[in-house]
Every structure is written in C-alpha cells, then in structure tokens.
Amino acid sequence: MSKIMTVDVLSSIKGAQPSEAVNKLFEVIKNANTTNNNAFNNHNNALSLNDLRDDVVIDSSDTEKQIIIENFPKEKNGYLVVSKVIEE
Amino acid sequence: MNKDITCTALVQEKLNLLQQNTHNTVNTLLDTLALDLAAKVDAKIANGETIGLLEGIPFGIKDVYMVQGTYTTASSDLLKNYKSAYTATAIQKLLDAGAIPLVKENCDSFGHGSSSENTIFGAVKNAINPDLVGGGSSGGSAVNVAKDYTIFSIGGDTGGSVRQPAGYNNVYGLKPTYGRISRYGLMAYASSTDCVGPIAKSIEDIRIVLNVMSGKDIKDQTSYVSAEITQEAISTTDNIKTVGYFKNFIETDAIDAKIKSDFLETIEKIKAKGIQVKALDFFESETLVSTYYTLAMAETASNLSRLDGTNYGNRIESDNLKETYAVTRSENFSEETKRRIVGGNQVLSQGFSDEIYLKGLALRDNIANNFENDFQEVDIIISPVTPSTPPKIGDSLKNPHAMYLSDAYTVGFSLGQLPTLTIPQGTTTGLQITAAKHNDELVLKFANFLKDTI
Numbered sequence A: 001m002s003k004i005m006t007v008d009v010l011s012s013i014k015g016a017q018p019s020e021a022v023n024k025l026f027e028v029i030k031n032a033n034t035t036n037n038n039a040f041n042n043h044n045n046a047l048s049l050n051d052l053r054d055d056v057v058i059d060s061s062d063t064e065k066q067i068i069i070e071n072f073p074k075e076k077n078g079y080l081v082v083s084k085v086i087e088e
Numbered sequence B: 001m002n003k004d005i006t007c008t009a010l011v012q013e014k015l016n017l018l019q020q021n022t023h024n025t026v027n028t029l030l031d032t033l034a035l036d037l038a039a040k041v042d043a044k045i046a047n048g049e050t051i052g053l054l055e056g057i058p059f060g061i062k063d064v065y066m067v068q069g070t071y072t073t074a075s076s077d078l079l080k081n082y083k084s085a086y087t088a089t090a091i092q093k094l095l096d097a098g099a100i101p102l103v104k105e106n107c108d109s110f111g112h113g114s115s116s117e118n119t120i121f122g123a124v125k126n127a128i129n130p131d132l133v134g135g136g137s138s139g140g141s142a143v144n145v146a147k148d149y150t151i152f153s154i155g156g157d158t159g160g161s162v163r164q165p166a167g168y169n170n171v172y173g174l175k176p177t178y179g180r181i182s183r184y185g186l187m188a189y190a191s192s193t194d195c196v197g198p199i200a201k202s203i204e205d206i207r208i209v210l211n212v213m214s215g216k217d218i219k220d221q222t223s224y225v226s227a228e229i230t231q232e233a234i235s236t237t238d239n240i241k242t243v244g245y246f247k248n249f250i251e252t253d254a255i256d257a258k259i260k261s262d263f264l265e266t267i268e269k270i271k272a273k274g275i276q277v278k279a280l281d282f283f284e285s286e287t288l289v290s291t292y293y294t295l296a297m298a299e300t301a302s303n304l305s306r307l308d309g310t311n312y313g314n315r316i317e318s319d320n321l322k323e324t325y326a327v328t329r330s331e332n333f334s335e336e337t338k339r340r341i342v343g344g345n346q347v348l349s350q351g352f353s354d355e356i357y358l359k360g361l362a363l364r365d366n367i368a369n370n371f372e373n374d375f376q377e378v379d380i381i382i383s384p385v386t387p388s389t390p391p392k393i394g395d396s397l398k399n400p401h402a403m404y405l406s407d408a409y410t411v412g413f414s415l416g417q418l419p420t421l422t423i424p425q426g427t428t429t430g431l432q433i434t435a436a437k438h439n440d441e442l443v444l445k446f447a448n449f450l451k452d453t454i
Helices: A007-011 A020-031 A062-070 B007-020 B031-046 B089-096 B139-146 B163-168 B203-213 B257-272 B285-306 B321-332 B335-348 B353-377 B400-405 B411-415 B440-453
Strands: B026-029 B058-062 B100-105 B152-157 B172-175 B195-200 B242-246 B276-280 B380-384 B420-423 B431-434
Touching (some): A007 B335, A020 B285, A020 B353, A020 B400, B007 B026, B007 B058, B007 B100, B031 B100, B089 B100, B089 B152, B089 B203, B100 B139, B139 B152, B139 B163, B139 B195, B152 B203, B163 B172, B163 B195, B163 B420, B172 B203, B195 B203, B203 B440, B242 B353, B257 B380, B276 B353, B285 B335, B285 B353, B285 B400, B285 B411, B353 B411, B380 B440, B420 B440, B431 B440
Parallel strands (some): B058 B100, B058 B152, B242 B276
Antiparallel strands (some): B380 B431, B420 B431
C-alpha cells in the first residue's frame, strides 16, 4: 500500500499547509552539525522499568463518572453518541 | 499569628480585585469554592486549631490544570465548556495543605505562545505597562502575582512559559528539575519538557510551594523522590565558587543593548564578591530554538490528536466521522495551535523524521551533554531571561518566527531538564539562575545571595 497522506489529513485539519515560519526552524535542524547522529543513543528520557505502577484497574469515583458524562458532546439515555464509522 | 483580617475577608478582597481587573487574567473565578474553604479555615482558627504554612493562602491556577468540577479550557474554543473530572496531583497537594484556589488563569491556548495573546479570553496585559504583553504562556498567572491578586500562582513551563512571563512582570518564577513535581492533571503540551512551576513575589514563597508540590507520584512515571529544601540550607552560599554564563547569548546583535549592559554589570558585581565567573561556549540561539520547537511540535501533534470532539470538547457534527474530526479541529483550534500540530506531523512523517525529528533528538543529546560538561566546571549558570523587552500587544501574532526566536534563552534549559529560576533583578526582564539536574536547592540559594548582592 502506498497512499500519500498530506499534512491536512494527518492532522485532521482542513486545508492545512506547512508554514513558512515553521519550515525556517526545520531548515536550521537540517543544516546543523551533530556530534552524534544516532538518535537511538538518546538517554535523557528513558525511564526505569523496575518502578512501574501496578497493572490493576482502579474504578473512578461517582463524581468523576458523572462529570465525564456531563462532558459528552452528545448524549442519549446516558450513552455517548458518536458518528457512524464507515469502512473505506 | 496576626488576626487582623479573617481568611474570608482576605479571600473576598482578592476575588473582588480579580473580578474588577482589566488585565484579562481571569478565565474562571472559583468564588464559591474559595469562600467555602475560607470559612473552614476561619472556623479552625476560631477553634484554636493549629494551621499549616499554606492554610488560607489564596492562589491562582493556570487554566491547563485539572481541578475537579471546574472548567479547564486551556484558553481554547475546543474546551471552553470542558469540566475537569479529577484534580491534578500538584494542585491536590496544595489543597491538602490548606491553600485556597481563587481563579483559573488566562494563558496561551494549550501553552502555545510566548505572549498570552493566543487565547479566546483576550490578550493578557502586562502588570507594569498594560500596552505590552503579559508574556506567556503563563501570562495571567504572572500578572496576577505581580498585581497582588494572588499570593502565588501555579504556571506551567515547557520552553520558558513560567520564567519569561515572570521576567516580563518582575516576579519570581521557577521551572524545577523535570519530574520533581508530578505532571498528572497538567494538560500535556510537550511531555518531555512539561514542568509544573510556581510564580511568587519572594524566594521563600517559591521554596514553600515547591516543597509542598514536589515528590514521587505513581500517576506520573517521570516523577521522582526529592528531599525538602529547608530555609537554613538556602541561607548561605559557602559552596558556590564558580558561576558561568553563555557568551554567545551576550555577544550578539539580537540582544537589547540595555539588557546586555545590565547583565554585564551584574557579572561584575558577582566577581566583586570573590566568585569566579567563566564565559562558556554554547549552541547558537537558532539551533536551540529550532531543536526545542521541532521536538515540542512533534509531541504536541501527538498529545493533541486526542482532541477530536468525540468524548468531550466542542464537537461540530459533519457528514461522517472523519469529517466531524476535521471540522471540529479546524474550527476550534487557534492558528498557532494548528501551525504547531501541522509542523509536528510534518517532522513525524516518513521521509522527514530522519533528517529533522531524529536529528533534533540527537541535538538534544548534544545540548544535554554540553550542560553536563559545563556543570563540571561551574556551580551555577546565569543568563538573561529574554533578549528583548516585552513587545506591544498585537506585534507577536504578526510574526510567529520572531516569537519563536524570542524564546532563545529559556528553551535550552528545558531541553536539558534543568532547574531554572527567574528573579526580578539584574536586567529589565530579570535573570535566570540554573544549576545541574536535581539541584533546585542550589538555585534558590544563589537567588538569595543575588538578592543582597545586586
């Protein structure tokens, strides 16, 4: 499959185009010298796997659930209404 | 304890000031909640109960933090009616300590901006000169503190969003070491540099608020355990022998002449106290800004992809699911937010990611290594906060590239995840004090020293 996705489709923003202001920033990166081009050496943001939270389901409080429902953009009988998904 | 004024009267006074203010700092006033909490504090005092350091202290919250039951709009059309279902960890800790939230504060939408003009609530006006911007993205928070509408405010700093408005409004603003304060409940902009940061009028207030909010939180895997910073620990400067500054920040045409001369004068005063000052080499401002924005845009494109109007937000119905997503996002995001999302998706696309995004990550590593080497040689790095004075309201929106470049002095420390404090001294827009990772204590210590030195 080779389907070209344009940035407006990727971003779900109608008519979106790359901007000149942002492209200027990217040009600087393209032309910059790095002492190490291997991004897989990135070590700044790694987290230890030995300190993960417990993999358990924690039930939300009633208040939390009620506010989540209040935030539904469209609601019917306590359920969230979404557009029909059409397979392409 | 001074009992001249009740907590209720104090809170009411601040609420009145906020309500009447013309600086556009308020998104939502939390009057009912604040007055209820104030009455409880008064009752405690009347019963002779002991109260904590922050008990009854009124504070402000940038409108990107979840506080259960309150509107959290991120100053955006998309979330203008969104109610927080839960409370952010940092805010919960302040509530547990008895502090009283007064207001959700105006800011750039989703933190996207350096002037607090990119908001649906009207541009935030500078506390000192209302014709100028309040700075951003935590502009409303800095102005509220500067005008004494809040005792302290909680901003968010991703690339300078606490430090720059603090500098523009002459108050203190701290970006702690990344992870010192949990980000849980802070609306994500660029997760790898997002920090919770206090803004206040004294180093002591910053210290107290920082201590309360710090600590490991199981809900944010990047948070870590940190020791309390005591008042005694930051009152002497015995172990600060060497201070550095980046010479390319100063030896450039891009810096305002007065900011430059004031900065150099500060350096001389520090030297006169017997501290060695070293001029350090650093990356070009353009490289720092471009690296930061490349990574921040990639992260925000990813973080904001969830905002499609399905489960919450201002959904605009269209022909089908995909069209509903697209119309909702197109109509509800600001131009600046769209510019950043599109930029982020550009660099994350196949064909672009290697030469831009991955290279950006490699550059970030280089920048971090540079800092590690610098802190082998110096204890503290000082820098101006901004190259220029605050722009007039309206000017930044005309030239986004110039706005990005105005962040030149703050973004590097964000990429390095280093603790950095803006102090309202040294130049018209203040000074930044930076130490090595996890050394927030040293930053506050040096701030105390400069308070009496310059």
